[in-house]
Structures are given as structure tokens and as C-alpha cells.
Amino acid sequence: MPAFGAFTAGHLFFLEQVGNVLQGVHEGETIRGELKGSVHAAKLQVASVHPIEGTSIEYSFEGISKDGTMFGTVSMGEYGTARWKASRTNGAARL
DSSP states (O other): OOEETTEEOOOEEEEEEETTEEEEEEEOSSOEEEEEEEEETTEEEEEEEEEETTEEEEEEEEEEEETTEEEEEEEOGGGOEEEEEEEEETTEEEO
């Protein structure tokens, strides 16, 4: 879950990988958006945009996949950065 200062938030990734390309859906607690990214060896980069109330929140995830878990940092523009960790849950990576 991304950690926002003293807060945490539950998000879901629904990922499809074709070669090095990742695509799918990123669901936040109340909004969702498309995600796109890439994976090279154990390193991954994923970006998504959540439109909300006439603006948007842009997410840029960077991390490592190791032993069935993904973890790293997420940049959320004006909202700062946070650490994240994901594990596979019923076909979805739970953040």
C-alpha cells in the first residue's frame, strides 16, 4: 500500500504483461485509470493517471519484483512520494 505520511491507502493493479510491456488498470479506493509500463529483468516502471474533479492525480511507480512481491517508490506529483509494496492476490497485485 502506498504510505502517505502517516496514512496508507489500498490500491489494486490488474496487470497484463506482453514481453517487456505492462498494461492494465490501476484502481484507487474511489477512482480508477489505465496504467502502462515496462519491466526489464527485476526492475519495473508503471505510470497511471486518475482523473478526479476536473483535474488528475498522476502516479509514477518504480520498483523491483522479487519472490512474488513488488516494492519501490511512487511519485504523485504535488502530493509527493511514498513507498509501496504489492503482492499477488487472486490474479491482482494488491498495493
